[in-house]
Amino acid sequence: MFEIAPSILSADFARLADDIQAVENGGATILHVDVMDGHFVPNITIGLPVVRSLRKATKMTLDCHLMISEPGVYAEQFVKAGADMVSVHVEADAHLHRTLSAIRAAGAKAGIAINPGTPLVALEEALPFADFVLIMSVNPGFGGQAFIETSTDKVRRLRRMIDDRRLSTRIEIDGGIDASNIHEVVEAGAEILVAGSAIYGKPSPTEAVRELIDKATVWV
Ligand code: DX5
Ligand code: ZN
Numbered sequence: 001m002f003e004i005a006p007s008i009l010s011a012d013f014a015r016l017a018d019d020i021q022a023v024e025n026g027g028a029t030i031l032h033v034d035v036m037d038g039h040f041v042p043n044i045t046i047g048l049p050v051v052r053s054l055r056k057a058t059k060m061t062l063d064c065h066l067m068i069s070e071p072g073v074y075a076e077q078f079v080k081a082g083a084d085m086v087s088v089h090v091e092a093d094a095h096l097h098r099t100l101s102a103i104r105a106a107g108a109k110a111g112i113a114i115n116p117g118t119p120l121v122a123l124e125e126a127l128p129f130a131d132f133v134l135i136m137s138v139n140p141g142f143g144g145q146a147f148i149e150t151s152t153d154k155v156r157r158l159r160r161m162i163d164d165r166r167l168s169t170r171i172e173i174d175g176g177i178d179a180s181n182i183h184e185v186v187e188a189g190a191e192i193l194v195a196g197s198a199i200y201g202k203p204s205p206t207e208a209v210r211e212l213i214d215k216a217t218v219w220v
Contacts, residue, residue: 002186002216004209005030005063005172007196009045010143011205017057023199026209030061030085032174032194034143035078037068040092041141048074048081055082063192065113065174067140068092072099079106087111087134087172090122100129111172115140116148120158130169132192133158137185138175143196147176152188159189182216 006028011019020031033051038044054062063085064078071088072095078086086103090112093099103110109131112123116136123133135158137151155171162169172192173185182193195212202208 002191002193003030004028004212004216005032005192005194006199006205006209007032007034007143007174007194008200009034010196010200012200013046016054019200019205020054020058020060022205023209024058024060026206027213028060028199028209030063030192031058032196033062033064033083035064035066035068036141040069040089041067043141048077051078051081051083061085063087063172065134065194066092067113072102075099075103076106079103079108083108085109085111085132087113087132089113089115089140090126091115091118096123096126097129100126104129104131113140113174116151120154120161124161127161127165127169128167132170132172133162134172134174134192134194135190136175137173137177140175144201145176147178147181151175152181152184155185155188155190162189177212179211179215182212186216 006023036043036045061084064083100110111132113134138145171190173190174194177195178198199208
């Protein structure tokens with residue numbers, strides 16, 4: 001079953017509580033929180049204090065996407081701050097197995113995030129230790145970029161890799177997802193669908209979530 005994960009990166013940070021309620025009203029179940037350090041990616045966003053406040057403001061699943069260098073130093077702190085899911089980039093972590101294990105031990109779902117230019121083989125060994133894989137379908141750093149078309153096939157190949165190994169790893173896709181491409185990525189095997197500008201760039205984020213759910217639904 002798929003879930004819509006609105007990215008608050010495109011929300012109004014001064015009206016965050018209202019913007020969160022709006023997407024929950026539309027049927028979104030996961031809140032995607034983009035953490036950037038100005039080092040791993042050329043942008044700086046939000047960190048632990050905001051996650052702590054979000055935790056008090058909503059019961060939605062909090063999904064922290066760490067686009068930071070040395071994520072192993074901070075990952076557990078995000079779980080303690082209230083994250084239910086934490087993903088770290090394979091490109092940023094020399095000790096991926098250790099970090100994933102620490103996230104799980106702290107009580108959250110552990111995810112591996114992978115950039116568009118990084119081949120899937122880079123995460124193969126760590127796959128059994130992850131609850132989900134986040135496939136980046138844009139280069140991380142900014143909202144509102146165009147979906148990289150080859151990402152759908154990457155989802156399909158990852159789905160096969162997971163199924164061949166009889167794992168239950170979920171696939172999340174992040175970047176440039178909108179009503180025009182959400183169906184194809186769900187068909188390819190993605191289950192957690194992040195969308196920022198396609199939701200918060202619309203006059204009604206509530207309606208935008210409903211439209212994405214409608215378009216993503218695969219009728220059998
Ligand atoms: C990009 C972030 C994404 C971003 C998605 O680095 O990881 O989560 O907010 O925004 P859209 O949906 O606008 O591409
Ligand atoms: Zn993200």
